[in-house]
Amino acid sequence: MGLGPEGVVDEIKLAGRMDELTSFIVMDVLERAQALEAQGHSVVHLEVGEPDFDPPPPVVEAMRRAVCNGKTHYTHSLGIWPLREAIARRYLERYGVEVSPERVCITTGTSAAFLLIFGALLETGEAVAMSDPGYPCYPNFVRFVGGRPRPVPIAEADGFQLVPERLEAEDLAGVRMFVVSSPANPTGTITGRPTYEWILEKGYRLVSDEIYHELVYTGEKEFSGLAVSDEAIVVDGFSKRWAMTGCRLGWMVVPAGLVRAVNRLSQNLYISPPTPSQWGGLAALEQGSSHVECMRQEYGLRNRLLVEGLRRVGFSVAFPPQGAFYVFADVSRFCSDSFQFCMEMLHQAHVAATPGIDFGRNETSRYVRFAYTSSQEMIREGLSRLEKWLATRL
Ligand SMILES: Cc1ncc(COP(=O)(O)O)c(C=O)c1O
CATH class of the missing domain: 3.90.1150.10 (Aspartate Aminotransferase, domain 1)
Structure with a gap:
């Protein structure tokens, strides 16, 4: 519905995909x-x-300096090189995994990363498995690009884990990928390594959403999907742990063979991630840990x-x-x-x-x-x- 010239509400015919x-x-x-x-x-x-917190002060200062110093133009569609390098270093320091900065793609929030990855990989009708309950935008991203969400029920009795024994019992015909968020929204559960290994051993593409990493309170250690396989796609971002939701900045690490496709999509869909935010992101990585x-x-x-x-x-x-x-x-x-x-x-x-x-x-x-x-x-x-x-x- 929209307002016509007389202020009368008009019916606007929406695309069929909006129904879902x-x-x-x-x-x-x-x-x-x-x-x-x-x-x-x-x-x-x-x-x-x-988060009810503001971004760390060095982030705010870096964004202020970026705006004052004319860093307000488009960047490379995959992001500024120092930020891609800093993210690659983070994988080595935090997870002991070597990643080339070439494989790091900066995005406008992790939301854009999901759109790019599903857009680049999913054929019409192919399914993406995900936990139910789970983050509500995943199924919508999948539907938007013509794919099919395949919810997999998880139980409180299993600590809301996607456990391999239960996965074995599911009919996963047509599933091409799994998206796993750990720690998870809405349950706060950390997924164990056997689940990731099961997904990869069965030949599914793993997309690991690590946006809540570091926000862990019970002494467990989360690990990166990249620690299980170099072929995993890892999605992460600045919104949660650095309290930078409005900066709209995220990233993904993809296999080398996918970089060019992601590059082509981001060039077309949003040209480049927000420039001042990228300088803020660099400050977050370099000075934000305390x-x-x-x-x-x-x-x-x-x-x-x-x-x-x-x-x-x-x-x-x-x-x-x-x-x-x-x-x-x-x-x-x-x-x-x-x-x-x-x-x-x-x-x-x-x-x-x-x-x-x-x-x-x-x-x-x-x-x-x-x-x-x-x-x-x-x-x-x-x-x-x-x-x-x-x-x-x-
Ligand atoms: C599991 C999960 N992934 C991704 C996002 C989206 O975050 P972003 O601000 O990076 O788009 C959210 C936001 O709530 C989330 O809970």
């Missing part, structure tokens, strides 16, 4: 929460997966506070999340439809959280995702509102 694209429910929750705030209510935000560690420690405290608090008010959290900044809590003691539950929680308790159905169809109406991207004070306030509100429901 689902909306991002978390954004609907956020918009409703903002409407309540506009009416003067205070809302505790536990819905959006966006800032990342401070944020990680704070998220760790919030993780414990929220898990304990959610259990106290009566929700079930069988496995405390190991990483990212989400708790996927079972609320089925209180409702059978977590979408309805979240709407009531928002309107009656003024606490915003995301219903499980945003993340798939596998028992997701039992779950709600709480993001700990708000301060400890706000989390305490949210928990206290929930405790009072739930007491009235039982």
Whole structure:
């Protein structure tokens, strides 16, 4: 629908592919929460997966200098060379993996990286396997390029892991690729090495989303898909651990034979990633680690506070999340439809959280995702509102 010259609403015929694209429910929750705030209510935000921190000061300074010094023009479509080199060094230092900077492609957020990779590799009708529940944009990227998402159910009893024994039992006909996010959104689970090995041994292309790496609180060590195979495609970015969501900067490491295809696509789709952000990204890699560690420690405290608090008010959290900044809590003691539950929680308790159905169809109406991207004070306030509100429901 759109507004015509007289302000009359016109029907606009959308392309057929739009029928399959689902909306991002978390954004609907956020918009409703903002409407309540506009009416003067205070809302505790536990819905959006966006860090509440600002980027590290050296990043802000590097972007300021870039803008002041005329670094505001297009760059190479695969990004500035010093940033590609710095990312290659990170793989050696952090994961012990040697990667040529030629294979590092800078993108406008990891979102663009997924579009490029699925666009470059998927034939119409080919399937991409992914966990259900999982990050809701993956299936939409796949559909957008004519592919077919193949959700694979994961169970809380398995710690929300995509475990090889269960994968063996799935009919994966037509699947060409697997996308695995670890630590995962919405469960915070770290995927174990056997899963990656199973995917590669069976001959599937592995796309490893590592955007939540370093945001780990339980002592486990995440490892890179590249540590399992040089043929893995690794997607990562600056949004989460460096709190640079609005800078729209990500990267991927691809096999040498894919670089030119990614290059051709990025030239056409967006020409080059944002230039000042790329200089900020370089500063993040070179001077950002102590800032990342401070944020990680704070998220760790919030993780414990929220898990304990959610259990106290009566929700079930069988496995405390190991990483990212989400708790996927079972609320089925209180409702059978977590979408309805979240709407009531928002309107009656003024606490915003995301219903499980945003993340798939596998028992997701039992779950709600709480993001700990708000301060400890706000989390305490949210928990206290929930405790009072739930007491009235039982
Ligand atoms: C698992 C996962 N991958 C990718 C993204 C997208 O991040 P970006 O800001 O780099 O596009 C998100 C954002 O929430 C995410 O949760």
